[in-house]
Amino acid sequence: MPSRQKKVIFCIAGLLSFGCALSVAVAIGTQFWVKGxxxxxxxAQLVNATGPELDKFVGEISYGLFHGQRVKQCGLGGRPFQFSFFPDLLEAIPASIHVSVILFSAVVIIFSLVAAAFFMYNAFGNPYETLHGPLGLYLWNFISCSCGCLVMILFASEVKLHRLSEKIANYKEGNFVYKTHSEEFDRSFWIILFCFTVHFLNILLIRVSGIQFPFQESKETDTSTGAADLMY
Structure with missing residues (x-):
């Protein structure tokens, strides 16, 4: 591929990686990961509420990785409450999974920025082999892609398997028991999916630019080396 087209592809991939870093950084600070x-x-059981009467006992909840808000509805009108995970809810939630989600999200930001820098370096600089060259482009995007996938898997398991919304709603509730009525992932969660897709597409863009995958290059190198050994 001509060098000008390769520069254009690397610039586009670099801008996409930089946009991913900013998007994930914004997503981490919001409370729009889950709503329900x-x-x-x-x-509801005390008054035998059914049908439209049940709506008087259905409150709302939305939260992110650090804080959130819930509205209690027990037939007497809505009562909003703000809450934070650190340090208030550490006893109620699966803390190891939650901290892992935050750490992997931070890794996505860091390596998205690294990938953006290396794309620009390969477009306008004089990269040499090893991590500054094609191998680095594949490596940084693969790490970002993998960590984005882990963020989604861990957070989804925390919400669905560990019933995170119910644990938040029932934290320090002595008289009432709350149950999840409806639940869905909000826009900040889908930003992670978008960034995962972008880094996967970046890997394809690197391949489209004419750079072989690392394991393909090693095979070709081994073959050529073996042929040279036979000649001598």
Missing amino acids: TILCKTG
């Missing part, structure tokens, strides 16, 4: 509704089970 919480049913006050105790209150």
